[in-house]
Amino acid sequence: MHDFHVHSSYSADCKYCMETMIKGAIKADAKSIVFTDHIDYEYGSPDINFVFEIKDYLKDIMRLRNKYKNDVQILSGLEIGMQPYLNEKNNKLVQNHEFDFIIMSTHLVEGVELHGGDFFKNKKKIDAFEQYYNEVLLNLNSFSNFDVVGHLNLIDRYINFMDKSNDSLDIGDYRDILKKVLEKIISMGKGIEINTSGYRYGISSCLPNIEIIKLYKELGGEIFTIGSDAHTPSDIGHNFDVAKALLKELGYTHMSMFKNRRNNFIKID
Ligand SMILES: [Zn+2]
Numbered sequence: 001m002h003d004f005h006v007h008s009s010y011s012a013d014c015k016y017c018m019e020t021m022i023k024g025a026i027k028a029d030a031k032s033i034v035f036t037d038h039i040d041y042e043y044g045s046p047d048i049n050f051v052f053e054i055k056d057y058l059k060d061i062m063r064l065r066n067k068y069k070n071d072v073q074i075l076s077g078l079e080i081g082m083q084p085y086l087n088e089k090n091n092k093l094v095q096n097h098e099f100d101f102i103i104m105s106t107h108l109v110e111g112v113e114l115h116g117g118d119f120f121k122n123k124k125k126i127d128a129f130e131q132y133y134n135e136v137l138l139n140l141n142s143f144s145n146f147d148v149v150g151h152l153n154l155i156d157r158y159i160n161f162m163d164k165s166n167d168s169l170d171i172g173d174y175r176d177i178l179k180k181v182l183e184k185i186i187s188m189g190k191g192i193e194i195n196t197s198g199y200r201y202g203i204s205s206c207l208p209n210i211e212i213i214k215l216y217k218e219l220g221g222e223i224f225t226i227g228s229d230a231h232t233p234s235d236i237g238h239n240f241d242v243a244k245a246l247l248k249e250l251g252y253t254h255m256s257m258f259k260n261r262r263n264n265f266i267k268i269d
């Protein structure tokens, strides 16, 4: 198993050090993991800071890569929280360091974080979805120095914050904007990630869900990595078997692994 989305205490929302996460990976029999700690410039919340010293981070990864080289391959990555005006800053960050893999995520919409629920206040569900996917599209239009888009339908994780008056909203209601987003990702030669954290967050599905992955496949999307978005050691590789079975059912035979920012397709085992 290769887990392409793992956090450590370099992320403000994870309390486990890299070494503890690595021990979790070894226990879960992972062949490789990628540390993709959060860099979210200008997150807009005074309570949390998603920025850290990259040099220390990469130094730690190198040291631990060497120490555990016989047990598990440790790769270096980032999960960049993108906002459309941060393109230059994020581009510099990626260009000036050596990473194996970069995830681009959209955690904020028009400067408002999804996590606290404010974004959904006094808003119709359909408007929230359209605004969210429009923001993803803006991010894609302004930044290209990444490999896959993180948890593409993150908004589904926050369904509990939303207006309950039109609960029946389904993918058909925002298909047009979603399709534009997927077409853009494919035309850029980028991929998506299959993020298994959805199973832990009570939406009983991976992110994106099966309907979105189906649409991605129909549109010709071939590139995807699988990641747990682990914030604790026991999350590593969580529900990968379920995700792999689903991907095979949809007709996929290969998934992607990235090293030195290069994509290698490997067979889904
Ligand atoms: Zn994220």
Ligand SMILES: [Zn+2]
Pocket (backbone or CB within 6 Å): 005, 007, 079, 229
């Ligand atoms: Zn994450």
